[in-house]
Amino acid sequence: MSEPADRSRRRFLQVMALAGGGLLVGLRSLPALAADPDLALLGENTTALGPYLRVEPDGRIFIGARAPDFGQGSHTALARIIADEFAADWTRVTVLPMALGVVSEHGTPQFTLGTQDARGSTTMAAAWEDLRQVGASARWLMREAAARHWKQSAAELRCAKSRVIAPGGASLSYGELAAAAAKLSLPTTPPALKQPQDYALIGQRAGDVDADAMVRGRQRFVIDAWPADALVAVLARCPCLDGDLQYFDDSAARKVDGVEQIVQLPAPSDELPLGTRPLAAAVAVLARSTWAALQGRKALQLHWQARAHADESTAGLLAQAQKVLDAPEDALAVRRDGDVEAADRKATKHVEATYALPYLAHVTMEPLAVHVRIESDRATLQVPTQDPAAAFAVTQRLTGLKAEQIDINFPRMGGGFGRRLDSDFVAEAILVAQAAKRPIKLMWTRDDDLANDAFRPFSLQRIRASLDRHGRILGWRQHMASTSPWHGRGVPQDGLWHAVMYPDDPPAGLVDNLELLWHGLDSAAARGNYRAPGHNATAFAVECFLDEIAHAARRDPLALRLELLGEARTLPYRGFGGPTLDTGRLAAVLRAVAERIEWTRRRRNGHGLGIACHFTFGSYAAHAFEVSTRAGKLRFQRAVCAVDVGRAINPLGVVAQAEGATLDALSAALGQAITIDHGTVQQRALKHYRMARTADLPRRVEVIVMPSQVTPTGAGEVAFPSAAPALANAVFAATTARIRSLPLLPGLQKLL
């Protein structure tokens, strides 16, 4: 290396994920990146070993976390993957959130940091593929630098806790070696990864890296930040699902002390896909403080005009769904195996049931907020998004700026659940900032949030099974009518069932004669991704129905499921989370929860046990609950959840996700529903949308993390789908009340 010291010191290890999942590791000197230096990881007196990693001479290590963290613990786990391979001393690691890595190549944006979105529980699986190499490469550089210093073969040296150690016991710290290491070139073949037995951090429990800041109230969410000269923007949105502003009077609003501007946003054009444009027509009040903006909004006189869907209602939607379920011949066949009709004729027993699931709102704990600063040659956004690349695309479309001129920052955010995969609020913020010609902080209030969401789809599912005299399932027909989340998102009509029904979800592949049918429903309410999309609806129907079959055939619900799954084998799985599903792993989580809750011990005194399992996005989960009812009140006696997510990178984080998803799913199943009447959302405050509090839920969730050596899969969604059916099954066991429609509590209270 013959470059001047100051330049070579700043050489970057450029790590790029290749399209095929491979990894390109090379060196690129700083001047090539000068247009876009990474200030977070590049200090004057420090050594950057790549976009993800920086070592200071005093031994402090800064690791960049590339994916959004909205409570799944991804910042902690991502950093530990790199730190383990780097053999870093974890106590000296600081984790920094990274911004979106994007450069323009021949006019098209190229994303330089690999997977930066958080969807479908993929963050850990993607990181396992490429981020270990980042740590291993940096460790190779350290070892090589030490080898040259000692004039010794690198093969004899080992690394541990931020030190390179020679066979004789002599050692050098990473801090001491950093400057020399950064002058080296990486080998052409990627350095070897650690063997699992050498993991020091992976598989060990770790608390959240930001815990201290969180408990002190120091963590700055986007909603907490105050950019200079920004105005707070609060919007009054059209209350109709589909409507526009007729006229408005803002004279009183303009008189509110602190209000500076009023900006009108026209009804969004249907030509742009949902998620890339605002959800509703609106009037924005821009003020110097949140309170002034809220007061200004209250003072607006608004007259809205409903358009085509002025009389939409939940009752109408239900009637529409019932009508199409009576006409299965018009439905779209998602999967057809064998001959369901023939099985039906052969059977000795038939079971049929219909399950109804409502629209659900995401209700992220941190309401949506964005800052936008747009200058002639730069747009800077602080945006709590699960999909930074989508936020970038919206920004680029609306501003016309080049990739290098757009900064998408996404610090820790308060909850996601799929709401932040959409960028409607980003588009809204940019449009307001452009109209106001001022940097703004867009603030959503809770009533905005409940009424303007891309809801979890509404659905009605009818399942009919034919059984032989032993109670075995001969035929299975599942017919779903739902409001597809892809409606209005540029997906062709025949693809609207994707990720709504999964053609290879059990019992598909386990029952010879099977039909999965889907029917779209018409609704003006926006729909989108909600934790475990599709699975959160289909698992409820399938797992409740298996219980109904067991009851009808006088069989044990657990034994029926285990028999259905059969011997351990892999089945092809075409949907997301494939390419295979392992029936043995699904059976194993079922057995684990059954054993823990003592399934075979008979309960008396009105206690009931319920069980359910589901495969979601490559991971496996099962739930078992013991419930009772006393004085008309539902009580949880025990709650058990088992998850198999492959190798658990941070078992403490996996437990948190399993506990959390279980309680989240129970909260939704017990009391939540978004309903529509006269073309407007009825829930305008949390008191109308019942979220469970600590007294409503199990005091403890016993989580079993299945030990595994296989490649990690996601943990954020898997423990959601099977919780609600396990609850409904437990309620049936305790009360003989079969609840087929969620939310559960209103129906249960009627029956008790």
Place this chain on the structure above:
Amino acid sequence: MRLRRQPDLPPTRPAATPADAGIRQAAPPVQPDAARGGACNARISGHTARCYPQGGDAPTEPRVPLQFLPTQADAIKPEPVREGVDLVINGETYRHTGDPDMPLLWYLRDVLRLTGTKYGCDGEDCGACTVLLDGKAVRACRQPMAKLAAHAVTTVEGLAAADGTLHALQQAFIDNDAIGCGYCAPGQLMAAAALLKRKPRADDGDIDSLSNLCRCGLYPRFRVAIRQVAAARRKAT
């Protein structure tokens, strides 16, 4: 990748500003600084009594020392003392001179920039804005400033000791990894602190009375943390 003005850098770097969301470890201790705030609120603790223009903006650039210019004695015209609501927040006295109907939540967040108290709803439903008012848990979103004269408020920023030592509950939250997304944590802590003040031996039934929402479903971890602190106090007495 671009992250501008990151705070975790050697001291030659500009100081962190509120614009730098995502401040992590090694962030400077939060000091409520009236200079960042604005609705003509004077902080009158100690010797400083300063007024700032309404809607004052936070400086983004490092502050440069102002040139010291001599002032003529007759040019000094003392500002009249403003009327307002005097209250104590985390042990310091503040005077609110703006809209008396403004809820405490927005005074804390927008004016004092004490953003540990979170906004989550407007109807006392979620508990994210829970603070202590004279030692009792209240929801700051429904406390108009006019009612708070001569009262004492403690926010999550005032929960730890002055030397930075964490409150036992804060430590228990960390020890049990009761963090999740972290957004409801301040409200949960304040509600739990008030409960333990009222009932130092709080049991499960008492914990059931806490109505703060957690969207990440960490209720069992909060419960364990509170019980641990209650148990430790029982042991100590």
